[in-house]
Amino acid sequence: MNMDMAPALAYAALIIVVSSIERLAAPDIPWLSTDKLAHVLEYALFAFLFYRSFSHLKLLQKGALPTLSALLFLVLFAVSDELHQKYVEGRSAEALDVVADVLGGSLVILLMYRRKVKRRLEAGSAPLSAKRRTESESAG
Numbered sequence: 001m002n003m004d005m006a007p008a009l010a011y012a013a014l015i016i017v018v019s020s021i022e023r024l025a026a027p028d029i030p031w032l033s034t035d036k037l038a039h040v041l042e043y044a045l046f047a048f049l050f051y052r053s054f055s056h057l058k059l060l061q062k063g064a065l066p067t068l069s070a071l072l073f074l075v076l077f078a079v080s081d082e083l084h085q086k087y088v089e090g091r092s093a094e095a096l097d098v099v100a101d102v103l104g105g106s107l108v109i110l111l112m113y114r115r116k117v118k119r120r121l122e123a124g125s126a127p128l129s130a131k132r133r134t135e136s137e138s139a140g
Contacts, residue, residue, distance in 0.1 A: 008049035012077065015046065019081050023090030039097050040104030047074055047105030051112050067113040074105040 018024070050073060054066040078101035086093035 005053045008046070008053040011046055011049050015042065015077075015081060016084070019085050019091070020088055022088060036096065036100040039100035043074065043078065043101040043103075043105040044108045046077075047108040048112070050074065051109050055116070064113065067109055070109050071106060074109070075102055078102055078105070 047070060051066060051070040054069050054073075075098075078098045081101070082093040082095075082098050085091040
């Protein structure tokens with residue numbers, strides 16, 4: 001197993017364990033839907049870990065592939081997590097939970113992708129000009 005995947009896989013296991021707890025209740029705060037906020041934050045961290053893991057896999061390092069892979073995995077995991085909860089006593093599957101999961105995860109993944117592109121553009125222009133300068137000095 002690639003050790004870059006270990007934190008993401010451990011967090012996935014934690015999500016499954018927590019989803020298996022019967023009758024898990026969120027605190028009741030009238031002005032804030034803590035359940036949906038918890039889903040957004042839970043999957044934001046999950047997306048960060050998986051995007052980071054997918055970015056380190058040689059197979060997925062090209063272009064937008066880590067981003068698309070992380071998004072696809074995130075959606076599939078969120079749906080399967082809710083389906084799993086449907087069969088846990090005292091729990092239910094809610095489409096809005098999947099929406100909150102995907103929203104939290106997608107925001108993080110897209111921000112990380114944007115950061116990655118920005119860094120590549122900044123890094124790409126400096127080495128290219130340095131390379132041209134080196135080539136012109138060696139030619140002259």
